[in-house]
Amino acid sequence: MPPTPLAQIILSTSRAHGLVAIPHGEQHRQAARALEEAGFQRNPDGAFVAPLADGPATRQMGRALVHRAHEHGATIITSTRPCLADFGEDLAAGLPGTWSARMELHYHPAVQEDLLGPLWDNGDLLQALLHDPVPGVVFLRNSAGTELLLIERPGHSSGYLLGALAPEAYDDNWEEPHAPRSIVLPGEPDLAARLAATSFLPSYSRALHQRRLDTVLRALERIRAEYETLQAIKASGRYSDGIPLADSRMVPEMERTFADYAWLSFRDVLEHAPVLLSRCHPAATPWPQDAAALDRLRQALADSQETRNEDQELRGALFSVGGWKQARSRFGLAALPAIETWLADSAAFQRQARAAVPGGPLALSAPSPRLLTTRPASPAVPRSSGAHR
Incomplete structure (x- = not known):
């Protein structure tokens, strides 16, 4: 940031307050003191104001401000713009x-x-x-x-x-x-408002739609990786590194660990997916058959709402680390049917949400790399991550 005067007084005019002054700089208190001594009044929003209705009084206050600013080492800057x-x-x-x-x-x-x-x-x-x-x-x-x-x-x-x-x-x-x-x-405010309404706000809506979509897809991608690993371990009786399970009674604990992890990510789905689904209209896309899948996804969100509400209520309470982890595991297990529905129907969701970008034509381009598409089945014994999972 370029150097600025240590104490500035920035002046502009307002239709409601007359003359408006803002003290600014590392020594802004000096500027504020000059304004107070010159007769300016501080508004609730922090600006200093002086009426312009009385010409002689305004000129006198202006002369006083010049002297007080000089005494306190403040630079006066007159803005060419309104307040x-x-x-x-x-x-x-x-x-x-x-x-x-x-x-x-x-x-x-x-x-x-x-x-x-x-x-x-x-x-x-x-x-x-x-x-x-x-x-x-x-x-x-x-x-x-x-x-x-x-x-x-x-x-x-x-x-x-x-x-x-x-x-x-x-x-x-x-x-x-x-x-x-x-x-x-x-x-010009009217021209500025038209430009903001026709240019910036539509671009903002498209950007937010895409950000929400990527947030949901990445959450599902994280869940899917752990879900497939867990299913492979349960099917094969072996850890990810190929070592046999010592005791099948370990599986429930692994399921609780997965549920804890999955719930942390599924909260992103519950937060951002509803507005995305509300914009999806399969009949207007080349994939009208996705309507049934979207209905399942909406129902899965509805079925998880009570669990989400409890999570939000408890999140503000004081928990031990272990107690909070147990609560998340409970939430994840309760939401597991909904999570599995979202994993199963993620492809339909992705193409419909991409087609529903606000203010634009159907998004028929290829999906973003890295995000959810149809994935190949995991091998029976997943690759080791360096630790038992």
Whole structure:
């Protein structure tokens, strides 16, 4: 991030508050003190404001601010854009559906680093938060839980950057391959809203659909590998490295261990598969025969809902490590029929979900490598992983 003055006062105008000032920099307290001594009032959102209705009083306050800023070593910067909060509210009003806009100020430059974790972007917005001072942001949120991030475009006298935050279910967003690219918006709110609605939001929806799909497929892939290993051991009476089981009574414990592992992954299916299934319409695809498989998958999710609810209730309670592991094993065993249904019908789910990408034609291209396709049967004695399983 390039060096900035240790204490800045960034001025802009607002239709609701008149003159708006943001103290910023490593010594932002000095800037805030200058504003207070010049007669500015601090708003609940942290901005300092002064009315513009009284011309003589405004000029007097302006002269006082110049003197106080000089005394406290603060640099005054006059923005060429209106207050970011105003633009955010205008943008929210022009987007489809119902959106709210919330301003957040960053007095200290380091605070903006907190946005990097939830940010889901691989474009200019990410680069701005990494390399440029961002004294203020606006969060835009709709009733469906979509959350966007708006900032002024750094290094330019006009324009804005709009990007996305990841849904709450995701916390590993750094260099995530499906992240949508942020978009540059013009300074006219109506035009900016149309551009966001017709360009960014559809790309966001497609990216989120693909991320959800890959999350479900990878979860099933992990479960499948362990499931096939367990079935091979039970059928052959041997461990993965070929050593015979010493006692068949060990099998139930192996099943409980598998159930614990499978439940951890199946929670991803329960979280993300319902919205994907809701978009699937087999009759509109080349595979209308998949309708029965999708019905089985929906029923499997419904059958697991009570178990999922119990898991969510207990997850917030204090558990010993052993007690929590036993609970997960119990959940996995209860959900085992649903898990087996999802493993059996995963191919139908994959092609239907790929065909249901929002705002696009049927996805008839080849499925992504590595993810679920029809897999060959495992050998009777699976390859050793270096330990008994």
